[in-house]
Amino acid sequence: MQNTLVINAEGPEVRVAVVEEGSLAELFVERKRDRGLVGNIYRGKVSRVLPGMQCAFVDLGPKVERAAFLYVADVVGSGEERRLFEDSETDSDSPDGQSRGRARKQLAARKIEELLKPGQDIFVQVVKDAIGQKGARVTGYVSLPGRYSVFMPNVDQVGVSRRISSEKERKRLRELVNGVRPKNAGFIIRTAAEDANDDELRDDVDFLARLWDEIMRRCDESRTLGLVYADLDLPLRVVRDLLREDTSEMVIDDEEQYERVQKFTTAFLPRFASRIKRYDSRRPIFDHYHIEPELRQAVQRRVPLKSGGYLVIDQGEALTAIDVNTGSFVNAGSGNLEDTVTVNNLEASDEVARQLRLRNIGGIIVIDFVDMDKEGNRKKVWDAFHKALSRDRARTNVTKISELGLVEMTRKRTRESLVQLLTEPCPTCDGAGVVKSVTTVANEVLREVRRSGALVDNDKIELECAPRVADVLSREERDYLDHLEKRFQRKIEVVPQKSWKPDQYRVAGKMSTEIAAQEAAAAGHGGGGGSGGNGARSPARETRDLRGADNGRKRRRRGRGRDRQASA
Template sequence: MNEIVIDSGLAQSRVAILENNDLVEYYIETKNSKRIVGNIYKGRVKNVLPGMQAAFIDIGLEKNAFLYVKDAMPPELLNDKNVSYKDVSIRDVVKNGQEIVVQVIKEPIDSKGARVTTHLTFPGRYLVLMPYVDYVGISRKIESEEERGRLKEIIENIRPDKIGIIIRTESEGKNEEDLREDLKYLLRLWEKIEREKKFTFAPKLIYKDLDLIHRTVRDMFTDDIDELKINDKVYYEKILDFLELISPHLKNRVKYFDPGINIFSYLGIEKKIKNALSSKVWLKSGGYIIIDETEAMTIIDVNTGKYVGMNDLEETIFKVNMEAAKEIAKQLRLRDIGGIIIIDFIDMKDSSREKQIIDILNKELSKDRVRTNILGMTQLGLLEMTRKKVRNRISSILERSCPYCNGTGRVFAQDTIINYIEHELKRISLHTNSEGVIIEVNPEIENVLNVERKSYLKELEKILNLKIVILGNKEIHVNDFKVKFMGKLSRIKEILNST
């Protein structure tokens, strides 16, 4: 059974993708730091770097965005098959001070700014519109040649001249009217951007992509998903309205979940998330893998652990490596690990079995929405591969450097702790008669809630009809919180007056 589980809160939205009860993908979007991939900005060229064949673009963010020459080429060069980006100088494409419309294709990561392109794309339910290229592409996951031909013929008949279209996997089996309506929506969106950019001063955001919940419904809630659960009544209604436009037949698979219960804890997802942060991942056989994430690359080591097998050492090693290959592919998706990845499988003498392990890894990686590339074995017997880096790793979103150990360890991010507190307050509001509650937290979290997020706390009080008092206690670890009292307001006043 395949499921999507959505935990919607005031501080944070979380999405879990489950396959046969296994957590395979996990996404977070916080109120203070939402993703910008897909957003379109009118920016200004700040600096052209001929030596790097790139330019820095001011799009109004803290760090300037980075534009490569191949992402900056105008349509007439882009559509010319006789011209390669290697033959074009960045100085011939953009000039200092020039205003330019760009789309974010990679989030700011660590010290690097966002990566942008002038080649805009607009994803719909069934199609992706590419207004500056004359091309029709089809998802590789649509395998039937007959179906591929049928879809391509429909698109060739309905697309405007010199407009590129990618036919998404969800288009399979759809009729011309479905595709035509999706195309109309995307063309209207593009026309709106074209109008907007003429009357906007740079730097300025001119189009914001859908939020995490709506993107999840658009891109992931397909016929392969048996159920979507969500704990927010407002978003539940919004999802049904959205599906009415794009996939009405999926509406009956959307389930509203009691907001008084932590949906992730109830379904065992919180535990799976914590396991996803562990550097050691146990395999069913008793072997394990160690995942070491550095700034430059990720290193994964495979070990036999408790598994001793039978009498054949080679068979034992092969079984552990085979199980590890499947788990590694899953962990890369779950942790959203990108960049260079080095895997140290247990050495095997038989090269044909080495190839089998690579084939298994390739097969499992085919389930990944993010592009991966296996480069092969090095002379040292290490497997090299890459995975496209689009956003920050899950570990860097859920955790931050620990203030207690000078950055050598990790603790939960502030938004993660606040989300846990919000769930506890909802439980108290729904399942007790309390008029108010006193919660003790680490002084760092107390400062965030009482000063930086004061309006958030007031909004939570209004929604829950509950007086919320946050007190700092230096004895409490930054990862923890404590409900000191819940009950009558008069008693809360007595406690506060006595402290």
């Protein structure tokens, strides 16, 4: 499959788009003032050892804000060396870095308290950037990626990428590297090494060995905590990791970056130098290649399918859920619901795999395909999904489709997803995706009137709130306000505030935030008693609240039911 690498380097960030057959397949972003740490090597100091978690926290120096996280299986000497070559080499084919961190469930042969002590200096490499409230993850098993191989100084072994299928070629590469590698040092031979000539591979091995010697020299010269070696920046990593035989061209819109990339390519990959192109049109490069519209779509929750179906992608803290829906797709050529559902799922399987790469969604992922009754159809969809994932350089692990149409999978995560990188939590809902309804806020206002109405010194109680909330109070709850006026012998006036958010209100001079804080404090001290007999409730209002919640559940079930009639 031919691809084009498009680099937008003008401005404060560098964006690299991988375009496959005219569609955006992957996007990498590096901000010049906020480069990621993956691949960087640090002299750190152990700040805490947690035997109960079998992990440690490592201080990486004053320029890294949060302490890094180190699993016991990532500590040199833990007995995990044999596992480092069990995984496929796909992670190291990505410009995100060459993660070699071990899974949490794998237990090391030795305990972390036997290997590390607080205050101990340690040499580590970042394998996963800090995400959210989590600090960076590091490993003691340092690795240096080259074009054709990955150098691992702490492991005396040679591995070959599982993507190289020819046993003859695997044997040739292994024997060649074994003959030239430094004593007690390990290498993983990358996919790009397939069919590379002997001199190219030897030069790659020699370059990485010399680079490691230089890193060790720097480490010996400086005993301060901090950065010892920084990985290449994004444009050069892309040349190293993504410029391949199936790359038709690499187009760059910035003169300085173009010259750097051209010089780097000429020195290390001369046969690809002619494919580096300078883009000098006035039209923005991402507009020219029609990337911007796809990029805007890539942060949307809903993803349309060409047939009329659609995906809904919800990224959460614990996992990502992807729901497949038939939408307007009716498969006019078939009168069989099972066939319609299967065709929709086959189309969705390709798009789900594409979205995982494009959005860089990692961690636990659950995909809810439309239910299929026949085992043969479930297998057909799973095979199509597995094939679509084969283009993904990130390591994936996928379970079979269950009878409920669910697929559980994991995808290796080394950096922020596209949504995390390009968006921020909504200041109104704090990232929850929902806000209180105007009816709920109106009810809160009325409860506060019941709570504090008798304490107001004036003969009038002012209710200040957003216009929509004011409308609910003035129209739907006017009878209940009249009841409260009689009860407290005070006039109640609703005052709309046009600039306020829906959840903002003020009752008799007391703001909603102050009220919420007082309620939380009371609950924390066991002061949250019932309302007792404090006045009449509004039965009509409470009935509407309950009915609205129930109708919401029914709407969700009906929405699901439209795609689940095959099993009814």
